Amino acid sequence: MAAMSAEESHEKSTPKPAVKTAREEIRAFCANIADAARDQRYALQKIELEKLQAQVDDRIIILETRKAEYEDWMKKRDAFSKQAEAGLVDIYKKMAADAAAQQLELMDPNLSSAIIMKLSPSKSSLILTEMEAKKAAMVASIISAAGNRSTSKDPS
Known part of the structure; x- marks a missing residue:
C-alpha cells in the first residue's frame, strides 16, 4: 500500500458535511408537520361529526312529530272503536x-x-x-x- 499523501490524510480527518438522503429528509419533514396534520385531521373529523349530529337531531324531530301524529290517530281510533263497539252491542241487545x-x-x-x-x-x-x-x-x-x-x- 502506498503512503497517503497529506491531502488524502486531511480529507479523512475532517468531517464531511452531513448530506441527508431523500428518505431522511422526508422523515424530518413528516416529523415537523405531524402535529399540524393531526390537528387538521381532528378539525375535519369534528366538522363531520357536527354535520352527522345535526342530521340525527333533524331525524329525531321528524320521528317525534310522527310519533305525536300516530298517538293522536290512535286516540281517535280508540274513541271511534269504543263508540262503534257500544253501538254494536246495543244492536245485538235488541235483536x-x-x-x-x-x-x-x-x-x-x-x-x-x-x-x-x-x-x-x-x-x-x-x-x-x-x-x-x-x-x-x-x-x-x-x-x-x-x-x-x-x-x-x-x-x-
Whole structure:
C-alpha cells in the first residue's frame, strides 16, 4: 500500500458535511408537520361529526312529530272503536236471539265472543242456544279463556 499523501490524510480527518438522503429528509419533514396534520385531521373529523349530529337531531324531530301524529290517530281510533263497539252491542241487545246467532256465527269467533260477553247473561245464553254447536263451543271456550288469569294474553 502506498503512503497517503497529506491531502488524502486531511480529507479523512475532517468531517464531511452531513448530506441527508431523500428518505431522511422526508422523515424530518413528516416529523415537523405531524402535529399540524393531526390537528387538521381532528378539525375535519369534528366538522363531520357536527354535520352527522345535526342530521340525527333533524331525524329525531321528524320521528317525534310522527310519533305525536300516530298517538293522536290512535286516540281517535280508540274513541271511534269504543263508540262503534257500544253501538254494536246495543244492536245485538235488541235483536232476536236466532237472528243474532246467525250473524255471530259468520263473524270472527273473537269478535263474536267479545260481543256476547258484553250482553246480559240471559241474552247471551239465548244466542248461544241458537248457534250451531261447534261455533257456540268455540265462542264459549274463548269467553272462558278470557276470564282465566293463567291463560296467555295472546288470544291466538
